[in-house]
Amino acid sequence: MTTWPLSLMLSLAAPADDTTMALAVQAVHAFQAGTEHLADPGRARQSFREAAQAMEQLRQQGVRHPALERALGNAWYLAGNLPRAILAYRRGLSLTPDDRAAHRNLAYVREQVRYPDGGTLGRPPIDHRPPWLPRLNSPLGGASILAAVTVGSVALTRWRMTRRGPLRAVAALAWLAASLLTLGWLADAWQQGRDLETPPVVLATATPLRWGNGLAYPPKVATELPAGTEARLLHRRGHWLLIELSGGEVGWVPATAALVADDLADPARASPAP
Amino acid sequence: MIVVVLGWIGVAAPAVDEPPLVGQPAHFCGAIGARFGIAVRAEPTELTVEEPLRLTVVLEAAGGAARPPRRPRLETMRGFADRFYIEKNPSDDPDRVHPNGQRWEFDYRLRPKHPDVPAIPRVTVAYYRPGLVPPSRGYQTIASESIPLRVRPRPPTAAAIDAPAFLLEERLEPERWLRRAPWPSLDPSWLLAAWLVPAGGCLAWYGLWRWRHPEAAWRARQRRSRAARQALAALRNGDGRSATGDIVADYLRQRFDLPVAEPTPEEVAELLRRQGRSEEAVAWAYEFFRRWDERRFAGGAAAGAPPDLAADAAQLIALLEDGS
Secondary structure: OOOHHHHHHHHHHOOOOHHHHHHHHHHHHHHHHHHHOOOOHHHHHHHHHHHHHHHHHHHHOOOOOHHHHHHHHHHHHHOOOHHHHHHHHHHHHHHOOOOHHHHHHHHHHHHOOOOOOOOOOOOOOOOOOOOOOOOOOOHHHHHHHHHHHHHHHHHHHHHHHHOOHHHHHHHHHHHHHHHHHHHHHHHHHHHHHHHHHOOEEEEOOOEOOEOOOOOOOOEOOOOOEOOOOEEEEEEEEOOEEEEEEOOOOEEEEEHHHEEEOOOOOOOOOOOOOO | OOOEEOOOOOOOOOOOOOOOOOOOOOOEEEEEEEEEEEEEEEEOOEEEOOOOEEEEEEEEEEEEEEEOOOOOOHHHOOOOOOOEEEOOOOOOOOOEEOOOOOEEEEEEEEEEOOOOOOEEOOOEEEEEOOOOOOHHHHEEEEEOOOEEOEEEOOOOOOOOOOOOHHHHOOOOOHHHHOOOOOOOOOOHHHHHHHHHHHHHHHHHHHHHHHHHOHHHHHHHHHHHOHHHHHHHHHHHHOOOOOOHHHHHHHHHHHHHOOOOOOOOHHHHHHHHHHOOOOHHHHHHHHHHHHHHHHHHHOOOHHHOOOHHHHHHHHHHHHHHHHOO
């Protein structure tokens, strides 16, 4: 009935292509070189940049893994590119929302964004999801729902047969758990669909939020949005992007000033390394 | 090194004549003579922002000078102050004078302010040529060519990397990156299956069980009534605290809203008929309460329920529950 466990096991066991592995090893070596030359910041940053670029090449080859995205975020941050670091962490968290290390790193990097004093314009959205909660529209969540529904169904059936009190309580608890897990599943599926429909955007450079798609349009607010500001992409027109900030403000920014996570693949379709 | 020399004209110097204040240009350098030439050279011409360069301005008199020039003031000339930081010279005297006394060299230390400085602008100098009428026409202006420059932006200063240890000490596992993402998302049909498959399986199981164990199903239904369960338990216990008829009457009050505390057989039969119970159940109930009344009024109730009456009571409850 199910094929994913088999395919998952096969993919876990599948050896990567030599060139891909070489690229991954190159990235690791460059990162390590950066950590060894911290006393020479210029050289260290160059090494971290090389590591990040090698990891980006891995992504271009179709490699998708939360650990890679986290390492990529670290490399970009250490190379001095804060917006790309934020984008990498967010991509990783879309794969595994319960990656605590990625949450911690993202929180740290967000603190380095120089938002204008006062107000909440451009500040990142507040994530109400518990950081320990795994993504539920996954095999783990599916198995949990299946187990809860099974326990609930069996307990209810046995209670119908025997009318023993504890069985009814067990059934009620199991159905309640199954219902909550199902709500979580639906919420995660909705969030994933939203990420694909309106992908996250991170501003690469400080730029004003404009009323229209051109420099002739005046800024909507007096202060520029700082590099590292997070938003969602609503629409593209030419070389301009219509974005929505976490506070609901909508406006235009040049495409050259923004990084778009438009390659957020549905993990179900993410292919293993060739 | 670039050297540009302009307009040398050899004419004999006139006699010394004091230059008039009228018509004196701002860039007058104090030199008096028939003809002067100007040249400039700069070293280096390729440099980084704010890196110093040496500019040398050469003034040379052709045919002698009645008065030597003073240091031209670059900061007052167009295009210098906004492009260069100009280091102040301690003296207005020339840095070098040619042995023939006809050539003066002035050195300047300039530092370009930004990478958009394309050239050293023209150095403009005025001297006074005596003998012209009116005397104010004696001021002559000479200018050098500009010198192209190539100014590179300053490389970013490498500030120390300020990062917490957890960013630097992250364990990198390349073989792990190349695996499939650990938890792919599932199709919504999985959710439907997760609900329907166990529920459907259990439904089938229950149906099979009922088909194979009909009496067990009856017992199960019997237990559904809490009142029946309590009444049956009281009958089973038989502890003498409650009489059999009272137990059944209490059950009827809870289950069928019997209004009276000590019903007669007729009242019970009437109630059950109104409730739509079977004639068999009504007959059982009537007979039970009739026998109970006989026993009670014969003085046997206080001693508890005899086994046969308790069994009848249990059977009556079972009949009533079966018909519900």
